[in-house]
Amino acid sequence: MTRREATIGSRVGLHARPAAVFVKASAAAGVPVRIGRPDGTLVDARSMLGVLALGARNGDTVVLESSGEGADDALDSLVALLEQDHDEPAPADA
């Protein structure tokens, strides 16, 4: 079992686009990945609903777990993804 911690880098938290990017990357990881709060139960990282329901905000710590061949590399790239800020400023409105 491989375990990593990541700090959410996205300004809006693990919502909307950052969540979508992460869920797609998890589905493509080739190994089963689970994500959760350090003190909570872990959910399937391919589940958009599960990832959204974590409600992880900017600066929050999350835990990733995986096992099997390639788990180390997969988690490294997912951690990097979570710690990145994907957001642009919100569009203008009147």
Next chain:
Amino acid sequence: MPDLAVGFSGIAVSPGTGAGPVHRLAPPPALPAPPGPPVADLAAEAARAAAALDQVATDLEQRAGGATATAAEVLLAQALIARDPVLAESVAGRVLDGEGAPWAVDAALREQQAVFRDLGGYLGERAADLDDIRARAVALLLGLAMPGVPSPGVPFVLVADDLAPADTAQLDRSSVRALVTARGGPTSHTAILARALGIPAVVCCTGVLDLADGTPVVVDGTTGDVRQIGADEAERLQEEADAARLTAAAVTGPGRTFDGHPVKLLRNVGSVDDLADVAGDDGFEGVGLFRSEFLYLGRTTAPTPDEQEQAYLALFEACRGAKVVLRTLDAGADKPLPFLELAAEDNPALGVRGLRTSRRRPEVLADQLGAVARAARATGADVWVMAPMVSTVGEARSFADQVHALGLPRAGAMVEVPAAALQARRLLEVVDFLSIGTNDLSQYALAADRMNGDLADLLDPWQPALLQLLAMCAAAGRDAGKSVSVCGEAAADPLLAPVLVGMGITSLSMSGASVPAVRAAMASRTREDCEGLARLALDAVDARSARAGVAERCRS
């Protein structure tokens, strides 16, 4: 013979005429009470449920392909939810326990909605997004009409209770000839979107949902009338409307009345991107309202003076030497910006907003004005600066002093508060121009929340009280020899624009899509005609008769 035609009346929000068969936005499918019929082949039923969710995801992805970047992002996130493996497991589990596929999908998504609602905040709001996925999957499984915007295969008039952003992501002029909603107000999402797309629209049109799909109607987005007609007549009226649109587009150059009296037709813009098309537009006369909020939204810290200066340089260059009227930061409890650190208020519309925020954070306004002044100097642009939510002469004077001290020659006050309209003459002793924001002025003069659809009739720009306030400002401007413009959406109504000019308003600012029709409306009337229309409107006892009277005079 009496006229048996069925007619409806609502609030006109996007000018022009559109005619064609009605097609209604399908309501969410009605799911019969559980339990459904017993399921014979559990595995096949589970596969049917999975296929429906898969189809919903595919449809969402296809819709994303034709949508704007922002809408596409929302739709693709929805598609990921429809493809969620955990959701699929939950649905399959329910089917294997004996629930029919539509009930299983419905229950699994409702369970997830409850989770989101309990979590609250951002996720609470996202709970509604799951409604669309659930409704689509259930409709597929029950063989009912797909909820959302119909695609009848011919151009049509879209009728709905109200439109959600997801519904409107793919609307286009070639298939939707007009929009009519039973609810919504002049500042609703539907209204703003219809104007941006140039689709004639009427909102707050009670009873319109009773029209059966396929019924031909004509929609007048200038008067608010919706009338049932024959199919042949609908096609004829649509052809006339298309021809009129082409004629309007053929009137080019700067805005002027038939007898050559100039009326500047300016644009309302929110970012430099809104000016992408001005290079080829010989009728582009400048920007009448630049909403400077885009620099600040979504920020936890204020943009640096240097960053602001760069953004204004880009804006002024995009205007190519034409006039640009910049509104200083318009924020408050209703449009919160985290770095302003304003306290929550019970009545945000009546609170610390617009220029009032500078009472608490004067440095934010000072930084903004400094950046504007440097960018104006560097480009030599014709920059006018105005403050939102001015209520007193003292506020206007201190703002104008600050602007002039930086070497910016034109300082103005927005008229959104009735107190400012009543003091228009005195305001023009201390500022160089006035610009009337009719949306807010309506809200404050009629004491009706802009977002409250039940009060939409009070927010009609033809309300006599609003017209009188506009006329007071125009008269004050004429006497002072100073510019008084209208930058609310009232300026975009080709019927109301000549009335405003007849009062003495010197320029009109609107979304770019609205300019051609207003330009054509001005070009067909003399200034004297406009003055006659203004008297007619000001003499009317209510909004409906003001509009009807002006419309009738314009037809004759």
